[in-house]
Amino acid sequence: MEVLYFAWVRERIGLPKETVDTQALTVMELVDELRAREERYALAFSDLSALRVAVDQDLADFDAPLKGAREVAFFPPMTGG
Amino acid sequence: MEVLYFAWVRERIGLPKETVDTQALTVMELVDELRAREERYALAFSDLSALRVAVDQDLADFDAPLKGAREVAFFPPMTGG
Amino acid sequence: MRIVVQKLPFDSGVELNAFTAKQSNMGAIVSFTGVVRDFPNGGLQYMDIEHYAGMTEKALEAIATDAMSRWDLGDVLVIHRYGMLTPQEPIMMVATASKHRKDAFEAADFLMDFLKSRAPFWKKEQTSASHEWVASKQDDEDALKRW
């Protein structure tokens, strides 16, 4: 699964994108796996209320299922316009 | 006093502007004087709810005083924009 | 603040750019352009706009000044034409500049509501057969109560 990071999430984790081998069934399970990896992930995911997630380029909740998903992205609240 | 007419009021009365010699103390008294003149005036002023008035280029009511006024204009509701 | 009442056509894009270029640190620019609409089945030859020269400029200035006092605006532009216009020609335009989008939007909306019913313009629709004065709408009068 492709995992993407944007804005300060990208900066904290230190890369824009990575391929993750995971059996996670939900976004939350994927977050827990990433958190367990390294300090920089734990730090990036320390406050989920400050994060948003998209599954296959659609905004989703943290309890969204990952079945069939090819791309998950994590980022702070958007500031367009 | 200069009296001006716009849009269909102008068309009904048949002129855009005239100088009127009047002692009218209010707009309503001026309207009554004009109505008494000729049929075309009576017709133009037959329904005051369809008319608006400006005294010295400011919107006013029909009971507005005319003391010191130099210019009175009658017209239908405005349709700008 | 710039108020223009003119017979000649104007270019909305050129006016928008000139207005934007004059602003200093305004993050939000809103414009409204009013365009002459034909009848649903066509047939409008031209729209003839009559106005009350002298009062028009005063009324537009009063409306724009009111907008400047109600919202946090950097600037206001109002352009309104009179005379004979053909379908698809711009009739008028307003633009507002503000630090904040909410102020820019609300002020432009306000300006339009007051231009519709409180600026001394009267529109006449001319076909090949006849002409008819455009009637004012109760909706437009009601819209003023929002402010």
Next chain:
Amino acid sequence: MRIVVQKLPFDSGVELNAFTAKQSNMGAIVSFTGVVRDFPNGGLQYMDIEHYAGMTEKALEAIATDAMSRWDLGDVLVIHRYGMLTPQEPIMMVATASKHRKDAFEAADFLMDFLKSRAPFWKKEQTSASHEWVASKQDDEDALKRW
């Protein structure tokens, strides 16, 4: 409907005129242009806008399609830049065309509210000393509840 996501500058006036020229019998054209604001005391070197290529276009299209279904619109334009922008440069623009001014205004206002908080752009402010990601505002999130 025209959705553009680009790094290059654009000209609001030229875009407004091109948009207006495409319309058929739309009496009301509203535009909003967002401009890079400097800090109150200056010092902004540039605003760096990151976006989620692929999702951005989808999200903008979804927002514009939603606007077209909620209001009686002839057309919608959305242009949004990414990359490095300096103060006074236009960031983005929306335009709406409708028969009626109310629809054109409301739809443009709606588009802006959703672009602010639902299109995947992130702004970073760069000074000579540091950079800081622009924080989202609770006001912007609350604004969505209006619709």
